[in-house]
Amino acid sequence: MKLNENFAKMPGSYLFSEIARRVASFSSEHPGREIISLGIGDVTLPLVPAVTKAMAKAVAEMGEAATFRGYGPEQGYAFLRNAIVEHDFAARGISITADDIFISDGAKSDCGNIVDIFDVDNKVAVCDPVYPVYVDTNAMAGRAGEYDPKTGRWSNLMYLPCVKENDFIPAPPQEKADLIYLCFPNNPTGATATREQLTEWVDYALYHDSILLFDAAYEAFITDPNIPHSIYEIPGSEHCAIEFRSFSKTAGFTGTRCGYTVVPTALERHGQSLRAMWNRRQSTKFNGTAYIVQRGAEAVYTPEGQSQIRANIEIYRGNAALIRQGLEEAGLKVSGGENAPYIWSETPNGMSSWDTFDLLLREAGVVTTPGAGFGPCGESYFRLSAFGDPKKVPQAMTRIRIALGR
Ligand code: PLP
Numbered sequence: 221m222k223l224n225e226n227f228a229k230m231p232g233s234y235l236f237s238e239i240a241r242r243v244a245s246f247s248s249e250h251p252g253r254e255i256i257s258l259g260i261g262d263v264t265l266p267l268v269p270a271v272t273k274a275m276a277k278a279v280a281e282m283g284e285a286a287t288f289r290g291y292g293p294e295q296g297y298a299f300l301r302n303a304i305v306e307h308d309f310a311a312r313g314i315s316i317t318a319d320d321i322f323i324s325d326g327a328k329s330d331c332g333n334i335v336d337i338f339d340v341d342n343k344v345a346v347c348d349p350v351y352p353v354y355v356d357t358n359a360m361a362g363r364a365g366e367y368d369p370k371t372g373r374w375s376n377l378m379y380l381p382c383v384k385e386n387d388f389i390p391a392p393p394q395e396k397a398d399l400i401y402l403c404f405p406n407n408p409t410g411a412t413a414t415r416e417q418l419t420e421w422v423d424y425a426l427y428h429d430s431i432l433l434f435d436a437a438y439e440a441f442i443t444d445p446n447i448p449h450s451i452y453e454i455p456g457s458e459h460c461a462i463e464f465r466s467f468s469k470t471a472g473f474t475g476t477r478c479g480y481t482v483v484p485t486a487l488e489r490h491g492q493s494l495r496a497m498w499n500r501r502q503s504t505k506f507n508g509t510a511y512i513v514q515r516g517a518e519a520v521y522t523p524e525g526q527s528q529i530r531a532n533i534e535i536y537r538g539n540a541a542l543i544r545q546g547l548e549e550a551g552l553k554v555s556g557g558e559n560a561p562y563i564w565s566e567t568p569n570g571m572s573s574w575d576t577f578d579l580l581l582r583e584a585g586v587v588t589t590p591g592a593g594f595g596p597c598g599e600s601y602f603r604l605s606a607f608g609d610p611k612k613v614p615q616a617m618t619r620i621r622i623a624l625g626r
């Protein structure tokens with residue numbers, strides 16, 4: 221018996237457990253001190269009424285013989301796939317069909333599982349800093365090589381630095397990468413890519429026969445009409461891109477679990493349809509998302525659902541604006557937070573990101589996320605999330621300003 225040795229090569233999942241440890245230790249030393257979390261990217265507002273009503277109706281249906289449902293289609297119910305096509309794609313002039321849509325229990329699973337359809341020898345490119353799931357799932361599959369604790373990097377991955385000099389948007393590299401993970405609006409930097417920037421990536425992928433793995437989990441936060449919501453707004457992308465979407469941040473589904481992946485029928489390599497491969501993978505290893513949850517997701521697209529989720533997103537956008545303003549008033553250089561729920565800030569006086577975390581926890585009682593946790597280029601930055609409790613954000617920002625002597 222042999223175990224998958226790639227797991228032994230992986231560094232511990234350090235970031236959020238270390239944050240939790242430091243917060244717990246601070247709280248036990250300072251009982252009674254109120255801590256405000258602007259750290260982890262979980263939502264705080266409840267599901268909207270249109271969604272809970274649709275889910276309650278679906279629960280009642282499941283309790284009646286005439287309307288009970290057993291296993292559903294592995295790809296998701298037609299009612300939800302059609303609603304997605306109409307509202308997320310046709311409404312933007314994109315010709316994605318219901319056949320191209322695969323409903324899942326969230327974007328994390330899909331981003332992680334997609335590696336199943338690619339050979340281990342592919343060259344994978346990721347941004348630095350990055351959502352760790354892209355890196356870790358490739359490491360588990362043996363595609364990342366060896367981890368170097370000194371540099372915080374894997375030997376076989378290609379890193380695309382996202383730094384202030386490129387406004388946190390990487391340009392395509394000179395070398396060829398086979399699989400490129402792109403996430404816009406970005407976690408953790410909150411950066412958004414323009415049509416021109418995404419066109420460069422699509423041209424690169426078409427030229428090199430690469431595949432873009434485009435994570436659009438935060439597209440609902442885009443208000444600027446010049447920023448694409450989907451990679452499929454870029455001509456040619458249906459031949460080189462897979463897109464991941466999620467109801468988590470769009471509609472508060474982090475605990476309810478629903479997302480979807482688009483694998484266009486036109487996407488082929490070596491005479492094989494990637495859509496057919498993903499369909500094979502999903503129907504083998506996945507038995508579909510709960511009917512009740514899919515009815516809830518469908519309700520997001522109704523007129524009431526849309527106005528209710530928009531109202532919540534506006535509250536988070538209000539948080540983002542307050543956070544940006546508060547950090548700027550505290551004398552920090554910030555980016556993101558305008559078409560994205562994350563604000564990426566330089567640390568005060570070039571402090572390390574963990575020292576900044578400790579300072580803000582100790583002096584302000586505010587939990588942040590140290591940039592170094594997302595990759596070496598995140599050092600000297602920290603991330604604030606706009607998903608916090610809107611009643612507490614103003615107070616958190618006042619405390620941060622005072623802690624930083626402003
Ligand atoms: N993709 C990115 C970039 C994320 O930040 C997250 C969650 O934080 C996800 C995907 C996961 O989304 P889901 O809740 O749909 O699994």
